Every structure is written in structure tokens, then in C-alpha cells.
Amino acid sequence: MDGTPHLTWYPGTVLPYASLWHTVLRVIALNLLSSGELPDGPERVIGSSSANHRIVHLLHNDGLPVDTQQLAQWLGESPEAFRWSHLGFMPGWSRFLFTHGLRLCPQCTAAGYHSALLSLRLLDRCPIHGTALLDRCPCGRYFSERLGASGYSHAGSCVCGQLVFFTRETCRQPTLDPALTHAFDPVVVWLERMAPLIRPKVASRAWQLRWDGAWATLLPQWGEALGFGYPSLFLRPPEVNRRCLAVADSGRLAG
Numbered sequence: 482m483d484g485t486p487h488l489t490w491y492p493g494t495v496l497p498y499a500s501l502w503h504t505v506l507r508v509i510a511l512n513l514l515s516s517g518e519l520p521d522g523p524e525r526v527i528g529s530s531s532a533n534h535r536i537v538h539l540l541h542n543d544g545l546p547v548d549t550q551q552l553a554q555w556l557g558e559s560p561e562a563f564r565w566s567h568l569g570f571m572p573g574w575s576r577f578l579f580t581h582g583l584r585l586c587p588q589c590t591a592a593g594y595h596s597a598l599l600s601l602r603l604l605d606r607c608p609i610h611g612t613a614l615l616d617r618c619p620c621g622r623y624f625s626e627r628l629g630a631s632g633y634s635h636a637g638s639c640v641c642g643q644l645v646f647f648t649r650e651t652c653r654q655p656t657l658d659p660a661l662t663h664a665f666d667p668v669v670v671w672l673e674r675m676a677p678l679i680r681p682k683v684a685s686r687a688w689q690l691r692w693d694g695a696w697a698t699l700l701p702q703w704g705e706a707l708g709f710g711y712p713s714l715f716l717r718p719p720e721v722n723r724r725c726l727a728v729a730d731s732g733r734l735a736g
Contacts, residue, residue: 499595
């Protein structure tokens with residue numbers, strides 16, 4: 482054997498900005514994988530005795546437990562298909578911009594699609610459908626981005642079974658028109674332009690994880706000062722007292 486995992490998959494079905502969480506669940510469901518059987522390295526084979534049973538966090542892919550380059554190769558997908566599939570490459574200070582768990586658009590979910598970008602707190606509605614975003618199932622459980630042993634047994638739905646993330650059909654082939662995902666383009670452009678330019682001086686981990694309304698109100702100001710604007714589909718934070726923003730022609734930018 483060459484060590485390459487033999488996975489059932491339909492190449493070309495990872496839509497633009499599709500989340501790593503959703504794609505991994507599709508892989509698990511299509512291949513009836515059990516805990517630890519998802520390959521996590523080039524030497525791994527499905528069902529090998531070296532199975533890893535750790536909990537992985539797929540929204541940020543912290544520590545890169547899932548190598549998206551390798552996963553793309555196994556699935557016959559382009560590595561570009563996993564662009565923005567998770568948020569782990571965003572700078573640590575930006576964690577406060579994102580919810581701790583997942584948010585879903587019911588219409589996207591019905592079409593077999595989900596994007597990690599829906600966890601951006603500046604969005605309250607899906608950029609594609611204009612639908613209010615959900616952070617929990619009707620049963621009351623929050624949508625978790627953590628994948629542990631129990632997640633393999635109900636990869637396609639909440640544990641209660643009331644809300645499904647995909648059907649047998651949309652697991653194989655999402656029905657969402659790929660062209661509709663361009664609605665996320667302004668979000669991606671803004672994040673890509675903003676991330677390397679802003680360096681808040683407060684660096685504590687607690688602050689990074691805190692959704693601070695005062696800091697949120699600065700985002701439109703930062704965008705205007707640095708020349709990359711503020712997308713109209715974002716929430717407009719309420720006005721508060723301004724804080725200092727220092728803009729430098731060269732070197733490090735700090736705010």
C-alpha cells in the first residue's frame with residue numbers, strides 16, 4: 482500500500498469559502514468513519530491502529546490538527562478550495578471579531594453549504610440569503626465547532642436530530658449555486674486588508690477573546706483611516722467615545 486487514504490468523495494464539491502467543519506463532517510458521513518479514523522497525516526491509513534481520538538477545533542483549526550493541503554490531495558480537490566475554510570490564520574487580536582461557536586444560515590444548510598465566515602460578529606444575516614443567522618438548534622444546543630468522539634456518530638445533524646447539516650444527497654453534492662458565494666467576497670477582502678495592518682497594543686489573551694462593544698465601534702473608523710472602508714452588509718456599531726488610532730507611513734501600525 483502507498484499509505485494514501487482511500488476516501489469516498491466527489492471532487493469539485495467543496496464550494497468557495499465552505500467551512501472545514503462542514504467538509505470534514507461530509508467526509509466522515511460519506512465514509513462512515515469512527516472516532517480517530519479521519520487521517521491526520523500523509524502516513525495515515527483509514528482505520529489504522531494509530532488513530533488519534535483528540536478533540537479538534539475546526540473553526541480556527543488551532544494547531545492545524547487538519548492539514549488542509551493534505552486533505553485537498555486526499556479528496557482530489559484544489560488546495561484553493563480550502564481558502565478561508567477556517568479562521569486560524571487570522572491574527573490573535575482579531576479573535577474577538579468571531580463568535581466562540583458556529584453560526585448557520587438555514588437556507589445555506591438546506592443546500593448543503595456552510596461557511597466559517599458566518600461566525601464573524603459583524604454579520605447578523607447571511608450575505609447570500611439575507612436570513613437571520615442561528616447559533617443553536619431548536620433543542621437549545623449551541624452549534625459546536627469541536628469535533629470529538631461523539632461527533633462521528635451524528636456527523637450530519639445535531640445530536641437531537643431536529644436540525645440536519647446535510648442530507649444524503651447534499652452530502653455528496655451541495656445544491657447551492659457556487660456563484661452565490663461571491664456574496665462573501667466583500668467580507669474576505671475586508672478581513673484580508675484589515676488583518677495585517679491593525680496591531681492593537683492590548684495583547685492579553687482575555688482581551689483577544691472578548692467582544693468589546695467599544696472596540697467594535699472603532700472598526701469603521703479604522704477602515705476609513707486606513708483606506709479599506711467598511712462593507713455595507715456589516716452591522717454598524719453604536720457611536721461611543723473615540724480611542725486613539727496611530728497611523729504610520731512605515732513600520733508597525735498600532736491602534
